[in-house]
Amino acid sequence: MTDHTNPEKLIRELDWNLLRTFMFIIQEGSITLAAKRLMLRQPSVSQALKRLETRLETVLIDRGPSHFRVTPAGQMLYQECLDIFGSLARTIQTTQGTKDVVTGKVKLALLSRIESPFFDQLLSDFHHENPEVSFDLEVMSSKAVQQAVLEKSVSLGICLVHEQHPMLRYQTLYRSFFGFYCGPGHPLFGQRDLTLDDLAGHSSISFRTDQLWDALRPIALLRAQHRLDDRVIGYTSHLGEAQRMITAGLGFGPLPLHVAERFVARGELWRLPPYGQELPIDIHLVQHKSSRLNRAEMAFSDMIQQRLDTVPLPERTYSAEA
Structure with missing residues (x-):
């Protein structure tokens, strides 16, 4: 040489x-x-x-x-x-936070509209115990969340997952069930005892992960089986924007039951078939296996792990009645 x-x-x-x-x-x-x-x-x-x-x-x-x-x-x-x-960035943050274990910043990338009482309570409890810790929360698509964790630009991610990367660690943060909904201007709004065949031919809204090869595969599979994907006219990666398009009458689309049901009660959405809870979707906590966490992030990660170990998944599962 x-x-x-x-x-x-x-x-x-x-x-x-x-x-x-x-x-x-x-x-x-x-x-x-x-x-x-x-x-x-x-x-x-x-x-x-x-x-x-x-x-x-x-x-x-x-x-x-x-x-x-x-x-x-x-x-x-x-x-x-x-x-x-x-x-290097993580090391600098760790060095800056060595004076006080309860100071520092937690950088978190997550999907839009993460609605989980379990996670909300965790944030509240952590802030109560560590009031000097600040949070930097950035909303992005599931793919971008995993990439941000992989690049170590954030310490933790919350997202949908289809294929797991070998450098990342995945845990189920909570489980929700999805169903189809439409808005007040839709022809099926207010109609009862419908079947999936009644949805055929109507325009629909889809998440970008609502594909047979992606994280919302159960929804995509149901669409394909009943030919409900012929007229998809709206795509988004954000739950709030999907709900906006559905409520505005652009088409029917999938939403988490525990998120949508309060809008059903206000007359802003209408539940469509399937009427059961056939579409379970897991939301994952994602961490890099070799990431160096600063003291604030380490404390937050430890609290999350402790809660995941002590709160069983059924108590972190949300249905229409949650």
Whole structure:
């Protein structure tokens, strides 16, 4: 091995700003956009990428006037960069929080409209015990939640899950049941004793995860079996926006029973078949297996784990009567 390619020498002499610049180039998908984000001139960013490729003796991005493709080596380096800078950020937060175990920030990514008395009570109890801890909650899609946890930009995630990533740990936070609903302007509103066949031909609303290969597979399977997916006219990743479109009469769609029933009582939604609780959906707590938590996050994670261990799933399961 030559001195030029010695890994220890590379690590010792590598400019870490080159890795940061490379990470931004991949995230933006463009040297021009990365330069804007970094507030640098485009030639400076191009030169930084060239220096990094020269130092590593490998092509990271195959680029030209009409194409921009990350090579396998570039993909591998990008994932390592995410892990390195994510771990560094967590380490800094941990260092800043060492003076007082009850200070710091808990960063949490979650789905929209997480309605769970179990989780609400946990937040309340944690705040009562640790009033100096602040929370940073960001709402995003399930896929984005898992990616944020994987990149270690957040400490915990709450989302739907279909395929589990080997670097993440999953636990069922709560279970809910879904049913189909329509709004006051829908032709089926107010009608009783309907069957699933009565829904056929009507326009519908769907979640982006409402696919046979995704987290809401039970709903997608029911749609497919009864040919209810021919006229999907509205897609969303947010529960609130799905309910908005359903209430506005754009079409019928799936909603959690324990969320929708109070709107049924106010005459804003109408329950459609199936009338039982055939569509159980689990909401998961997601954590990185090797994430370094600051003291606030560690305390919050410990409290969640203690509650999950002592409160059985049936008490964290919500039906229409919950």
